[in-house]
Amino acid sequence: MSRDIWNPQQYRAYASHRARPFFELLSRVDVNAPTYVVDLGCGPGERTADLAARWPGAVIEGVDNSTQMITEARRMLLERSESRLGTADAGVVESDADNAGVERAEEAESPVGARDVGRRPRDGGSGRGATPDPAGAEAGVLSGSPVGGLADAGVGTGPDVETSPGSGHQDGGLGGLGGLGDLGGLGDAGGGLRFSVSDLAEWLPERPVDVIFSNAALQWVPGHQKLLPRWVEALSPEGRLAFSMPGNFDAPSHRILRELCDSARWRDRLGKVNRHNIVGDPADYFELLSDLGCDVDAWETTYLQVLHGTDPVLEWMKGTALRPALDALPEEGEREEFLAELTLLLRDAYPPGPHGTLFPFRRIFVVAGRPGTTPTAARSS
Secondary structure: OOOOOOOHHHHOOOHHHHHHHHHHHHOOOOOOOOOEEEEEOOOOOHHHHHHHHHOOOOEEEEEEOOHHHHHHHHHHHHHHHHHHHOOOOOOOOOOOOOOOOOOOOOOOOOOOOEEEEOOOOOOOOOOOOOOEOOOOHHHOOEOOOOOOEEEEOOOOOOOOOOEOOOOOOEOOOOHHHOOOOEEEOOOOOOOEEEEEEOOOOOOOOOOOEEEEEEEOOHHHOOOHHHHHHHHHHOEEEEEEEEEEEEOOOOOHHHHHHHHHHOOOOOHHHHOOOOOOOOOOOHHHHHHHHHHOOOEEEEEEEEEEEEEOOOOHHHHHHHOOOOHHHHHOOOOHHHHHHHHHHHHHHHHHHOOOEOOEEEEEEEEEEEEEEOOOOOOOOOOOO
């Protein structure tokens, strides 16, 4: 099993910026009343809770390969449950708890600079589309009927953990946080929110899924394209497969990281952990999923992220792209030497301006459904 390299606290840096692609993708998932939703690569769980807020009647399952992330997700769930119930020890939340959803932790921002590939027209009069609610947009909640059936599965190979009987997933075994793996009552129509540890490359649901949702996870799975046919087969008849990934592997940030890892000083230690671009363009996923008989909505967006603080691009990368390199340098002296070199290079590439440090961030989006269930291109052109 691979090491758990993730740090939930570092990942939460710039959380509101990282949430923007999530809400853009969610706005294009036009399912009205799912019963089972899976969130693949759920991380510390805040965004999975946003799925529960949008679809309070659904069973929402968040899955990640990192026990640290799942531990944090369950802790978040406990804290929010205690806050709502006003108890000192929520333990297990009863299914009839007065809980109509989970508020988002950070404010989402509107996407900037979008370009569509293979947009399909809205199915006029079908009533399937869920559109942003102007009154709820600031809260990150979309209008529409309750939707269920979401699953959030993890990425890569998870650590050794005990398998939950009959779950099909591995449970993180959190001891004092017992009961948090599966909390009912987080939806007002009999839904629930749960988290589990699983290897995304091996994950398969035990029953048809109405929405398979994955935000910023598949880029960590080599050959993830080979998993897509399996997941399409796992969808319910009107289900959706929705995913987004960074498309910035040619950006200065990633080019600098690749070149530094491949330099004479670091090649022996970091050459093998230096990942190259394994993410296709929107057209690649459009063709792949169309060949499977899906109706596909594929597009890309470049966000002009405005970051603040000291060396903000470095801090951003510490939460994601830098994790394998930092894990491969356990000695503090070597790690600090590597980070010092990278810091200088990133400062030259992303100099701070009077209003902050500008960090363009390209993102790939895909929503696919079975034939005859055309995904709604909800974003106005």
